[in-house]
Amino acid sequence: MVVVTAPVRLAIVNDYEIVVSGLASMLEEHRDRVHVVEINAQTPVLSDVDVVLVDTFGQLPRAGTTLDDLVRESDAPVVLYSWEMSRDGITNALTAGAGGYLSKSLSAHEIVDALEAIRDGEVVVLTNAVGERGDQPVGIEWPGEAAGLSPRESEVLAFITQGLSNQEIAQTTYLSINSVKTYIRTAYRKIGVSTRSQAVAWGMQHGFEPASMRLLEPARRAAATPEG
Secondary structure: OOOOOOOEEEEEEOOOHHHHHHHHHHHHHHOOOEEEEEEEOOOOOOOOOOEEEEEOOOOOOOOOOHHHHHHHHOOOOEEEEEOOOOHHHHHHHHHOOOOEEEEOOOOHHHHHHHHHHHHOOOOEEEOOHHHHHOOOOOOOOOOOHHHOOOHHHHHHHHHHHOOOOHHHHHHHHOOOHHHHHHHHHHHHHHHOOOOHHHHHHHHHHOOOOOOOOOOOOHHHHHOOOOOO
C-alpha cells in the first residue's frame, strides 16, 4: 500500500518582502511536498504550521533575541536558513531551541527533504554544500542584487541601515571586524557612496529598511553610527 504524506505546512519569516517572496517562489516547484501557508515580517506566526523557516538575512537570530521569541511562540520547529555556517552560530541556534540549520547553498530539493525530516521530528543541520558551491544562495533574491551587491555585502549594508556598528555586525554575523570592513568598502564602491550616512540614505531608498524594526530602539535606529 502506498502511503501518501501530506505536504509540509510552512511559514517563512523575515523582515524583507523580497527575501520571503523569493524563498517562497523557489519552493513553489515542490508545492506537492511543501505548502507555504504564511510569510511574514517577524510578527508571531498565526497559522497552524509544521515548520517555521527563518531566513536570517538582516536578522539577529541568536540566543537572547528574536530566535528565543520565535521558539517560545511557535508550536512548530523553528529552522534557520542562512549562509552563516560558523560553528558558534549553529551551536547557539540549536542551544536556543532551533529545530534545524540549513545552508543557503542547498538546492530547493535538498531544503524540501530537510523540511520533511524536521516535520517528522528530526533535528537537521546541513552545511557541507557551502564548501562545494560557494557562498551564493541558490535561486533566491536579496536587496541590492540589482546594484551588483553580493549576499554578504547586501546583508552588511542591511545592518548598517538598521543602525548597527561595525563591531555589532561582526558579532551578529560571526565575521571578523576586518572582513566586515572589507564588505563595507566593496559595497560602498558598488553603490557609489563614501560615508555611513550616505550608505544609510541609499539603503533607505533601495529597500534595505526592514518591514519590522522592533529589534532596535527607535533612538538608536535614528542615529547613524560615525564609522566608515
